[in-house]
Amino acid sequence: MRLSSQVVVTTQINNTIKELEELRISETIVEIVTPSSIDVVENDFIESYIHRYITDKVSFSVSDAKLAIEKAYMSSDERTIIILADKAFTPLVQNKLLKVIEEPPKNKEFILVTQSKSTILDTIKSRLPIVTLSKKGTEYKLSLDVKELSLASVYEFVQEHKRTDAKAMATLVEHIVKEVIYSGKYDLDEKSLNLFLNSYIALDMGSPPQFVLSALLLKLLARKKR
Secondary structure: OOOOOEEEEOOOHHHHHHHHHHOOOOOEEEEEEOHHHOOOOOOOOOOOOEEEEEOOOOOOOHHHHHHHHHHHOOOOOOOEEEEEEOOOOOHHHHHHHHHHHHOOOOOEEEEEEEOOHHHOOHHHHOOOOEEEOOOOOOOOOOOOOHHHOOHHHHHHHHHHOOOOOHHHHHHHHHHHHHHHHHHOOEOOOHHHHHHHHHHHHHHHOOOOHHHHHHHHHHHHHHOEOO
16 A cells, blocks of 8 residues: 555455554555444544544545535645545535545645445546455355345345344445456446445444345346346
């Protein structure tokens, strides 16, 4: 990684932000992050060159995007790295950031840190390089053939994961989304991106993991090409 404009895809958002901070030489760092993106300890010491803002809501909102734009246009000759972190960014937020990412003010760099490459809009991908940080370990194998998704396979898969907790379910959803996109068997559009994002948000807000999984799969089934 480098302290330059990019999208960093990682399952370890908190650790990635720390690694980015350690790359600093003389830059000012502005962080706008969701509560679930970073570990906050009471009386936690923050270096004077880091300006951290934690969002009021569980997910990154348009008002947070406006704050990022405001910080980008603050008059300063210092090189400033603006780090935005969320498990997944909505299309609305990305569209709000698009212009400032496309034509950033002098000495300003934008780094988006997220778990979900699949929810990054093509317009953002065309303007920022994508850096995917692979997690060491065994290859994840999904026991669901998304190319042949059916009511029967949905029921069986949900039953298989009826005791899966929210954290593990978020990982499972991420792999389902990747398989769905790569399969080419589904009619996907901006609403689909919101569908994927809403699954992450629902898990963050405490919705039953099995309910989130079944709702996602049934909605995907409706979008399967005939």
